[in-house]
Amino acid sequence: MAVSEYIVRTKDLCRYYVMGSTEVRALDDVALDVRRGEYLSIMGPSGSGKSTLFNMIGGLDKPTKGTVFINEVDMAQLTASELAFLRCRTIGYIFQTFNLIPVMTALENVTLPMVFAGLSTDQALDKGMDLLRTVGLGDRHDHKPTELSGGQQQRVATARALANDPDIILADEPTGNLDLRTGKEIITLLKRMNEEKKVTVISATHDLKMIDVSDRVVWIRDGKIERIEERKDIEVRVGVMEGEEE
Amino acid sequence: MARTLERIPSKRGIQKQIKLPWSRALQMTRENIFVRLGRSAITASGIFLGIAFLCAVLFAAAAARLQAKINFEKLGVEPPQSDLQARIIWLAGMSLLVATVGIVNSMLMSVTERYKEIGTMKCLGALDSFIVRLFLLEAGLLGILASLAGAILGAGAMMLMYARQIGWRGVIASWGETAVELAKWAVPLWAAILLGIAVGGMLSVMAALYPAWRAAKMPPAAALRSEF
Numbered sequence: 073m074a075v076s077e078y079i080v081r082t083k084d085l086c087r088y089y090v091m092g093s094t095e096v097r098a099l100d101d102v103a104l105d106v107r108r109g110e111y112l113s114i115m116g117p118s119g120s121g122k123s124t125l126f127n128m129i130g131g132l133d134k135p136t137k138g139t140v141f142i143n144e145v146d147m148a149q150l151t152a153s154e155l156a157f158l159r160c161r162t163i164g165y166i167f168q169t170f171n172l173i174p175v176m177t178a179l180e181n182v183t184l185p186m187v188f189a190g191l192s193t194d195q196a197l198d199k200g201m202d203l204l205r206t207v208g209l210g211d212r213h214d215h216k217p218t219e220l221s222g223g224q225q226q227r228v229a230t231a232r233a234l235a236n237d238p239d240i241i242l243a244d245e246p247t248g249n250l251d252l253r254t255g256k257e258i259i260t261l262l263k264r265m266n267e268e269k270k271v272t273v274i275s276a277t278h279d280l281k282m283i284d285v286s287d288r289v290v291w292i293r294d295g296k297i298e299r300i301e302e303r304k305d306i307e308v309r310v311g312v313m314e315g316e317e318e
Numbered sequence: 319m320a321r322t323l324e325r326i327p328s329k330r331g332i333q334k335q336i337k338l339p340w341s342r343a344l345q346m347t348r349e350n351i352f353v354r355l356g357r358s359a360i361t362a363s364g365i366f367l368g369i370a371f372l373c374a375v376l377f378a379a380a381a382a383r384l385q386a387k388i389n390f391e392k393l394g395v396e397p398p399q400s401d402l403q404a405r406i407i408w409l410a411g412m413s414l415l416v417a418t419v420g421i422v423n424s425m426l427m428s429v430t431e432r433y434k435e436i437g438t439m440k441c442l443g444a445l446d447s448f449i450v451r452l453f454l455l456e457a458g459l460l461g462i463l464a465s466l467a468g469a470i471l472g473a474g475a476m477m478l479m480y481a482r483q484i485g486w487r488g489v490i491a492s493w494g495e496t497a498v499e500l501a502k503w504a505v506p507l508w509a510a511i512l513l514g515i516a517v518g519g520m521l522s523v524m525a526a527l528y529p530a531w532r533a534a535k536m537p538p539a540a541a542l543r544s545e546f
Contacts, residue, residue: 132441133539153445156336160443171438171542175353176346185442188336232442 076144079239079272080106080129085138087124087295098124099135100295106274108239111266111285114276116292122276123244125292129274130163130242131155143239160188164233164271168245170225172217178204178228179213185235203231207261223254230261234269241265243275247282259285338448347455357431361424361457362464364417369468369518370475372410373511377476379407380497380507384488387495407498414521421525425457429533430544436533437541446534453530454523461522465515473511 087099099121106112114122127133128140131147140147142162150158159165164185172181179200186196204210207227217225226246233241243262247255263285266273275282283289283306291298351358429436436449477489484492497510505513 127539130441132542133537153336156440156443156445159441160336165441167438167542169434171434171441173435173438175349184439187342188338188443188448190337236443 078105079108081141083139088136097295110287111273113282113286114290120292121295126244126276164238164241166243166246168248177214182232207231240272247279362460364420365518366464366468368414368417369465370472373469373472374476375410376497376510380495381492384495418521418525425526425529429529433541433544437538440538449534450530457522457526461519465518
């Protein structure tokens with residue numbers, strides 16, 4: 073079967089919430105095609121629907137209308153176990169609030185998806201340590217999340233997202249809880265993973281620092297896509313912040 | 319539906335099912351219990367006290383029966399009706415049911431506190447059954463540990479008390495004496511205590527069924543939105 077050029081496709085995607093007597097259209101007729109291997113940023117102000125779109129693509133929530141295709145597979149047709157398989161092997165998630173399991177060490181957090189995927193303990197530990205070294209935390213593998221800074225936790229979360237060599241990394245506001253320098257580090261890390269491991273990165277964010285590393289930027293507002301721009305067509309002028317320059 | 323799975327290319331090319339090995343589940347359960355020791359203690363305290371009460375009452379019943387036998391042999395005194403003892407044992411059983419309700423509440427609280435964790439695990443590929451398994455294991459383990467501790471406290475305290483009345487020989491002999499009659503079967507004390515501990519563990523698991531099911535059924539987006 074020919075591998076599709078598009079790893080994610082949405083068609084007529086709608087997500088409505090009924091609140092009392094009003095209907096809130098979080099997503100209204102969204103059609104988005106994500107190319108394999110690209111770094112895509114979904115940008116928009118608060119409440120624009122980018123997190124909702126993130127949830128739809130990641131299979132975390134069901135759309136009211138429309139379809140999401142991952143590798144040309146309709147997500148709505150998947151059973152619960154197939155969906156779990158997808159989340160385990162095909163998609164890696166990164167969240168604004170890191171979402172590491174607090175009772176587990178960094179290494180245990182990174183290897184948990186590998187346990188679900190059926191890896192043996194030895195294989196999992198080796199691979200986990202490898203990933204932690206890739207994100208620069210090889211020496212903190214036995215620290216619990218409370219013993220790590222925000223940036224370090226997000227790096228562990230990134231390593232965890234890569235645990236089972238996914239095709240897609242979905243990041244929801246990955247730099248939302250981080251300061252300027254740490255945010256830049258995470259963005260650089262994500263771009264490196266995108267280039268080295270050929271993972272498609274889809275990031276929902278309102279951090280303008282993300283624009284520079286993206287291949288394409290999708291601007292979303294009030295549940296609708298305003299425009300989609302290629303990186304080369306965007307002129308970025310970011311001011312210099314005092315005290316943070318390297 | 320294997321057909322659709324094949325179209326999700328796996329870089330390894332081998333389709334493996336998702337699994338949670340029991341050894342890992344047990345390890346996670348142990349961590350969950352001991353890292354949140356305070357919460358675990360509260361969850362377990364109801365069963366602990368209930369089983370302690372039950373075992374104390376069972377011991378007293380066995381000791382009383384032993385005493386009655388000795389009196390009858392020595393003095394020809396008729397053994398008194400054991401109605402009162404039976405009623406007290408039923409009372410202990412009722413108190414265990416109250417403790418079970420307490421466990422349901424505690425486990426519900428525990429599940430609510432961990433919604434985010436559960437949502438995250440589902441994002442990592444956990445099946446609903448894994449979540450249920452983890453919570454039931456936790457409740458079961460807590461229940462057995464609490465029942466064991468309760469049995470030691472309840473029976474132990476009674477042994478110390480009765481040692482003064484009937485001596486240590488009498489105390490040891492009580493363990494072989496009938497503690498309670500269950501459907502025509504005269505249950506010796508040692509068996510009754512073990513049964514009590516098993517019942518404590520079972521009640522804990524049953525109490526956790528509803529909260530665990532609730533936890534597993536939540537869609538990840540809703541779970542991750544939690545504030546905890």
